[in-house]
Amino acid sequence: MIPVTIEQMSMRFGAVKVLHDVNLTVQAGECFGLIGESGSGKSTVLRCASLLQDGWRGRAMIGDTSVRDMSVAQRCRSLQMVFQDPYGSLHPRHSVRTVLSEPLKIHAIGDAPDRMRAALRDVGLPAEFLDRYPHQMSGGQRQRVAIARALILDPKVVFLDEPTSALDVSVQAEILNLLMRLRSEKGFTYIMVSHDLAVVDHMCERFAVMQHGRIVEVLDRDAITGAGAKTSYARELIGASLAYENAL
Amino acid sequence: MTMSDTSRATDARRAMPQSLIALRNICVFLARTPTSAFGLIVLGVLIFTAIFAPLIATHDPYVQDLQNTLAPPDAAHFFGTDELGRDIFSRLVHGSRITLTIISLVTVVVGPIGLFMGTVAGYFGGRVDTVLMRITDIFLSFPSLILSLAFVAALGPSLNNAIIAISLTAWPPIARLARAETMTFRKADYIAAARLQGASPARIIWKSIVPMCLPSVMIRLTLNMATVILTAAGLGFLGLGAQPPMPEWGAMIATGRRYMIDSWWLVTFPGLAILSVSLAFNLLGDGLRDALDPKQMMKR
Numbered sequence: 001m002i003p004v005t006i007e008q009m010s011m012r013f014g015a016v017k018v019l020h021d022v023n024l025t026v027q028a029g030e031c032f033g034l035i036g037e038s039g040s041g042k043s044t045v046l047r048c049a050s051l052l053q054d055g056w057r058g059r060a061m062i063g064d065t066s067v068r069d070m071s072v073a074q075r076c077r078s079l080q081m082v083f084q085d086p087y088g089s090l091h092p093r094h095s096v097r098t099v100l101s102e103p104l105k106i107h108a109i110g111d112a113p114d115r116m117r118a119a120l121r122d123v124g125l126p127a128e129f130l131d132r133y134p135h136q137m138s139g140g141q142r143q144r145v146a147i148a149r150a151l152i153l154d155p156k157v158v159f160l161d162e163p164t165s166a167l168d169v170s171v172q173a174e175i176l177n178l179l180m181r182l183r184s185e186k187g188f189t190y191i192m193v194s195h196d197l198a199v200v201d202h203m204c205e206r207f208a209v210m211q212h213g214r215i216v217e218v219l220d221r222d223a224i225t226g227a228g229a230k231t232s233y234a235r236e237l238i239g240a241s242l243a244y245e246n247a248l
Numbered sequence: 249m250t251m252s253d254t255s256r257a258t259d260a261r262r263a264m265p266q267s268l269i270a271l272r273n274i275c276v277f278l279a280r281t282p283t284s285a286f287g288l289i290v291l292g293v294l295i296f297t298a299i300f301a302p303l304i305a306t307h308d309p310y311v312q313d314l315q316n317t318l319a320p321p322d323a324a325h326f327f328g329t330d331e332l333g334r335d336i337f338s339r340l341v342h343g344s345r346i347t348l349t350i351i352s353l354v355t356v357v358v359g360p361i362g363l364f365m366g367t368v369a370g371y372f373g374g375r376v377d378t379v380l381m382r383i384t385d386i387f388l389s390f391p392s393l394i395l396s397l398a399f400v401a402a403l404g405p406s407l408n409n410a411i412i413a414i415s416l417t418a419w420p421p422i423a424r425l426a427r428a429e430t431m432t433f434r435k436a437d438y439i440a441a442a443r444l445q446g447a448s449p450a451r452i453i454w455k456s457i458v459p460m461c462l463p464s465v466m467i468r469l470t471l472n473m474a475t476v477i478l479t480a481a482g483l484g485f486l487g488l489g490a491q492p493p494m495p496e497w498g499a500m501i502a503t504g505r506r507y508m509i510d511s512w513w514l515v516t517f518p519g520l521a522i523l524s525v526s527l528a529f530n531l532l533g534d535g536l537r538d539a540l541d542p543k544q545m546m547k548r
Contacts, residue, residue, distance in 0.1 A: 047440075050444060052440050052443060052444065072446045073446055075446075076444060076445055076446035079444070080444060080445075081440075081441070081444055083437040083440070083441065084437075085437060088436055088437045088438065089436075089437035089438055089440075089441055090438055091438040091442075091456055091459075091460075092460075093459045093460065094438075094456075102442070102445065102447065102455065103445040103446070106445060106446050106447055106451070107446065146441070149441065149445075153445065
């Protein structure tokens with residue numbers, strides 16, 4: 001288990017500054033949520049910290065090492081990401097076997113067949129799925145494959161970019177429980193972006209509320225029901241979500 | 249142990265047919281549409297004729313018979329004879345080899361170059377894109393026949409130089425197409441995932457981007473073949489492609505032109521051959537476009 005720290009992260013796209021000095025401390029083995037409206041910069045934090053997006057200022061540390069100082073191989077093996085849309089995050093012409101064996105080939109890890117089977121077993125898919133293509137699987141199964149792809153390099157930290165928002169409700173619960181189980185089994189540190197407060201409530205011990213590229217407030221899980229938010233924006237956002245859920 | 253053995257055996261059985269099944273599906277699809285079926289048949293006939301040219305030809309295409317010049321079509325000479333008494337049918341049959349050589353060599357050269365330039369420019373973007381695309385623009389800014397004329401004029405007229413010249417003018421549209429395709433999915437999550445797994449740009453381009461570009465590039469190449477045939481025939485007609493006495497179809501029309509009024513068969517048959525082959529490639533390309541449409545692939 002390893003902590004993640006983000007210090008003074010700022011990012012601009014042209015004239016628009018999308019992140020303003022974001023600071024986050026995520027403890028080892030914690031599941032940390034990031035919530036906010038669309039465009040508040042939640043996903044950008046993950047994309048910057050994973051170096052998918054470059055050109056930002058500040059530091060992102062995994063343990064004691066900055067992600068910029070890690071070698072590519074080291075970074076890949078400490079940090080992986082699960083994306084929002086399982087329809088877009090799997091290559092339409094790659095079979096599950098290709099998806100899972102590529103990272104093993106890149107990092108010259110032996111024992112590929114066993115590792116691939118183990119990864120599929122971890123996410124609750126039978127080994128026969130190795131020969132399936134994305135269009136032969138349901139959304140939930142695809143997301144499981146995407147999670148298996150993130151697991152196969154044995155990372156310490158997994159970024160979850162709205163991992164369930166493209167799935168329907170019953171599948172959402174399955175995937176969330178799977179992610180919870182994997183965390184307790186493998187001791188991952190999660191940072192999860194979501195705009196669904198119920199998901200955050202289910203998964204995360206703590207979460208940060210973001211607005212216009214700033215962290216407005218960092219709250220505990222209890223703050224959702226216990227109205228522990230101090231800033232007006234966080235209170236408003238939580239109130240709106242709860243009202244919406246009650247209306248359902 | 250036994251379990252992994254059996255699963256490995258099924259791997260081998262399944263990995264191989266996947267591409268074969270796709271190929272069969274495409275062929276079945278093409279054969280079902282009348283127009284692309286026509287294209288397939290003409291292409292089949294062309295390849296068959298090229299392979300078995302010496303067996304199909306009734307005469308030697310180079311042997312002259314000055315006693316029997318400009319003879320109209322009859323039982324001995326199906327398509328008549330030309331101004332030197334050579335059998336036009338046999339010359340057409342042997343000419344199919346030249347046509348096929350030109351098409352295949354140009355395609356083999358143009359496909360990889362276009363794909364490389366396009367995917368690299370599209371994936372990296374920025375300065376790389378600007379440099380590669382301006383080079384492409386330079387080639388695109390000339391009419392292709394004029395540019396190939398200039399190349400052949402500089403290199404000297406011969407069949408090989410014609411092939412080089414045509415290749416030089418045929419790759420930019422492919423590069424453009426591959427770049428446009430690449431740009432639509434370079435930001436896709438599966439590319440991001442590949443980057444997070446430490447894949448090098450070369451690996452991402454080869455393994456993730458090229459397979460996505462390939463169908464449209466194949467379609468474009470097939471449609472291009474018609475143009476290639478016409479350009480080759482045009483160069484031959486202008487005397488800059490295949491040199492006499494080679495039985496190249498365009499060159500045959502060029503020499504037959506002088507006798508066209510009295511001996512119509514000299515230009516008609518090579519003309520029909522060029523027409524049907526280029527039409528066939530156009531129809532086949534159209535059919536491929538339908539067959540390789542990703543939405544239709546999903547259904548199968």
